[in-house]
Amino acid sequence: MIRIEGLRKSFGARTVLDGVDLHVGQGESLCVIGQSGTGKSVLLKCILGLEAPDEGLILWQGRPLDRHARPRFLDSFGMLFQGAALFDSLPVWQNVGFRLRQRMSGQKARGIAIEKLARVGLGPETADMMPAQLSGGMAKRAGLARAIADDPQVIFFDEPTTGLDPIRARRINGLIRGIVEETGATAVTITHDMDSVRAIGDSVALLQDGSIAWQGAVADMDDAAPLTGFLGKDTT
Numbered sequence: 001m002i003r004i005e006g007l008r009k010s011f012g013a014r015t016v017l018d019g020v021d022l023h024v025g026q027g028e029s030l031c032v033i034g035q036s037g038t039g040k041s042v043l044l045k046c047i048l049g050l051e052a053p054d055e056g057l058i059l060w061q062g063r064p065l066d067r068h069a070r071p072r073f074l075d076s077f078g079m080l081f082q083g084a085a086l087f088d089s090l091p092v093w094q095n096v097g098f099r100l101r102q103r104m105s106g107q108k109a110r111g112i113a114i115e116k117l118a119r120v121g122l123g124p125e126t127a128d129m130m131p132a133q134l135s136g137g138m139a140k141r142a143g144l145a146r147a148i149a150d151d152p153q154v155i156f157f158d159e160p161t162t163g164l165d166p167i168r169a170r171r172i173n174g175l176i177r178g179i180v181e182e183t184g185a186t187a188v189t190i191t192h193d194m195d196s197v198r199a200i201g202d203s204v205a206l207l208q209d210g211s212i213a214w215q216g217a218v219a220d221m222d223d224a225a226p227l228t229g230f231l232g233k234d235t236t
């Protein structure tokens with residue numbers, strides 16, 4: 001579904017991505033891990049079109065993600081941002097239904113937003129709260145509801161457990177896995193958290209020194225030599 005071939009990106013003299021090859025199949029949940037500063041966010045930005053690669057191809061459904069294909073791709077993806085990234089001035093339901101409101105009535109969008117909030121364990125009373133009234137865990141859930149509001153085919157999760165205590169982190173991981181399984185969406189998660197990898201991922205890719213040092217099934221990662229040093233601990 002998404003295939004990346006020979007992706008290169010430098011900032012001045014600093015080469016961050018130096019020939020990244022990566023693939024994620026339809027309905028697969030891929031986790032990208034790597035130490036801090038290895039370029040995971042740059043990779044994500046290249047996929048989303050927020051950074052222009054210097055070289056390489058990003059293919060979606062077999063076609064290059066160029067300026068013709070990108071709008072359809074952007075209509076088909078949802079994203080959970082690291083800090084939830086809710087709009088402070090909008091109530092929760094409008095955050096969740098932000099994209100829906102472009103093509104349906106406010107009342108209909110609100111109904112769907114309340115449905116999605118319920119899916120992530122937030123009651124209807126949350127709908128009219130302002131983001132500042134939410135706890136960190138609730139904000140993350142609201143961000144997750146927004147990510148799935150438009151029934152995306154592809155969902156990106158950027159460090160979904162950052163800032164959460166272990167219990168809340170486990171709950172978010174469980175929610176993400178459940179949602180990915182029931183929607184059949186393709187998922188790409190960027191994370192430092194190996195518990196997330198085990199809970200969310202079907203496959204895992206290690207980004208190291210500008211390229212993918214290993215990609216394989218989560219079930220095989222315990223035996224993968226390049227992952228020694230990452231397993232059983234946080235990669236920060």
Ligand SMILES: Nc1ncnc2c1ncn2[C@@H]1O[C@H](COP(=O)(O)OP(=O)(O)OP(=O)(O)O)[C@@H](O)[C@H]1O
Nearest residue numbers: 011014016034035036037038039040041042043192
């Ligand atoms: N716009 C930019 N201009 C210059 N350098 C950049 C830019 N964006 C990223 N970098 C550099 O690219 C490198 C990789 O950054 P990136 O944020 O992708 O790392 P990361 O793997 O996501 O790290 P972390 O896990 O800490 O979030 C860093 O050295 C960063 O300073």
